[in-house]
Amino acid sequence: MMPKTRRFRLRAKGSILASALACALIVSGGGASNAMAETGRPGEEIVLACQIEGRDRQAWVSLTETGATYRYGPSQAAPELTLSSPLADLDYVRQTGAAGTVDEIVTFANGDTDYRFATGFRNGPQPDPTALRPFGNLTVSRSGREVATLSCDPDSIERAPDRLLARMRDIGRERASDGVSFxxxxxxxxxxxxxxxxxxxxxxxxxxxxxxxxxxxxxxxxxxxxxxxxxxxxxxxxxxxxxxxxxxxxxxxxxxxxxxxxxxxxxxxxEHPGQGPYACKYLGWMYLTGTGVERNLDLAFVELAKACFLHNDAILIDGEGCHFLGETIFEKRDGWSRDNTDYLAYIAFAQGCTDDAETVCNEARALLQRGQARTAPWVRRCDQTAGHYGAIKSCAELITTSTDFDVRQTVRRQLKLLFGQASASMDTPQ
CATH class of the missing domain: 1.25.40 (Serine Threonine Protein Phosphatase 5, Tetratricopeptide repeat)
Structure with missing residues (x-):
């Protein structure tokens, strides 16, 4: 969550806060506008422009052949501040997506002062939180300490979408500043x-x-x-x-x-191993909650098992799907013994834990602690079967948060085997 906007008085020309205002260049939809045309310079292409909220000032960014130039000042007048950066060195991070996500982040330094622009769309207010609304914030930091946060008037934000990205690709740049390929x-x-x-x-x-x-x-x-x-x-x-x-x-x-x-x-x-599990998760959630379909726990179990374990041989998963799978297992408890139910749910939650889903890890830990406290037979069964199906030798070791991909995949394969074995025996009294 971005910090709240801070109000402050503009100090002398060239000050840190004036610089902050000069760099508040925020993104939204739309092409070139009167504001862009008025602030243009010969040989430059204006790609971002906005009105600073509550001030008679504009901020804009233009592209030259190899650089990006940021300016701030009154409309139809000389800018009060100009800052530039070569495109090859521009600190730029791009995120895919619109709804509720940050679109682009541009940061540049001036001595010990950093200017970080988070730009894009957020979900709107009620009555329709799914509607998109353009937003933009600039966080100004000096020596790592936040000095101010500024914003643009959302209704004034204008943009030539992805033009900044296109120009960086044109000069041969291949990656964002976080190492992600364009x-x-x-x-x-x-x-x-x-x-x-x-x-x-x-x-x-x-x-x-x-x-x-x-x-x-x-x-x-x-x-x-x-x-x-x-x-x-x-x-x-x-x-x-x-x-x-x-x-x-x-x-x-x-x-x-x-x-x-x-x-x-x-x-x-x-067959898409990345998107497939997420799509299965959404389907399973629809059947679990009865959203847009008749509620059906059997179909929810089938789809969520794909999301958590079964969609692809690479065992790329959706950790949230494992959470919903555990919920479905508990909902289906009728006809299943408590021991079988807790064991299968634990395996689902443990699988979700391998996907950096900390809340699902916590669900697994809590379930295991409750089982250990009452000396539940499923815990003993889990300890015994874990050793038969892979390198992990105890039930508790199945809850892993390792950052090593190979370690995670080893645990996922073992949990997949345990899930198959456990789900096949759900109708067997324990």
């Missing part, structure tokens, strides 16, 4: 799906999906959904189905539970 698919201007070309394969994705991503990052979720639907129908890949399914499920304006289930089923049944 996307290699084309960046598209905003366009209606009805006016778009048919989907084609492109760099391991398809063009309809990448057009949807560009629309989503510009804040136009309806256009994004249309492109994702085109991608899903083309059957080149399942990523469009996955993104469409989430929007149909989560966005109030676009909600269609039937189409959500159809799109997510396509992804869950597909």
């Amino acid at each position: 996307p290699n698919y084309d960046l598209h201007p905003r366009m209606a799906a009805a006016e778009s070309a048919p989907c084609e394969a492109e760099n391991n994705v398809d063009t309809c999906w990448s057009r949807g991503v560009s629309a989503a990052r510009g804040g136009d979720l309806r256009a994004a959904l249309d492109h994702y639907d085109m991608s899903c129908a083309a059957r080149i890949m399942t990523s469009g189905c996955y993104e469409a399914g989430k929007l149909y499920l989560q966005n109030r304006e676009l909600r269609d539970y039937t189409r959500a289930r159809q799109s997510l089923t396509r992804t869950c049944e597909g």
Whole structure:
């Protein structure tokens, strides 16, 4: 969560707080505007512009052939402060997605002072928290200590979406400052799906999906959904189905539970090891909660078992799906012994723990502690069977938070075997 905006009086020209105002360049949807045109310089391309909230000042950023220049000042007047950075050295982090996520973060240093811009979209206020609203905050720090947080008037924020990213790719830059590779698919201007070309394969994705991503990052979720639907129908890949399914499920304006289930089923049944488990999780949650479908614990168990254990041989999982699987197991307790139920739920929670899901780790620990306190037979059974199925020799050792990928995968494979063995015996009294 970003810090609350602090109000302060502007000090002398060139001060740290004036610099902060000069750098409050925030992102939203939209193309070039009058504000952008008025602040432009010959040979420069204005890509971001905004009005500082509560002040008669504008902030904007422009691109030159190799650099980015930040300016602050009154409209139609000389800027009060100018700061520049080569694109090759610009501290830039990019996150994919729009709803409720940070879109881009740009940070640059001036001596011992850092200026960090978090820009993008947040979920809106009631009555529709699923609606997107552009936001932007600048955190100013000196010697690692926060000095101020500034914001732009959300209604004034303007942007040429992803243009900053495109220019960095043009000069040969390949990674963000956090080491994450830049996307290699084309960046598209905003366009209606009805006016778009048919989907084609492109760099391991398809063009309809990448057009949807560009629309989503510009804040136009309806256009994004249309492109994702085109991608899903083309059957080149399942990523469009996955993104469409989430929007149909989560966005109030676009909600269609039937189409959500159809799109997510396509992804869950597909071979994508990264998105498949998440799609299965959403399906299982729908059946568990009766959201958009008739509540069905048997179907919830099937889909959530895929999310947690069974979707792919690489055992890439959705840790939250393991949490919902445990909940489903407890809901299905009727007809199962308490011992069998607690044991199977423990295996599900332990699997979720391997996915950095700390709350699921805590559920596993609490369940094990309760079992140990009452000397439950399932704990003894867990200790005995753990040693037969892999390197982990005790029940408690199945709860791992190791950062080593190979260690995690070893534990996941062992838990998958235990899950298969335990679920097959659920009808056997213990």
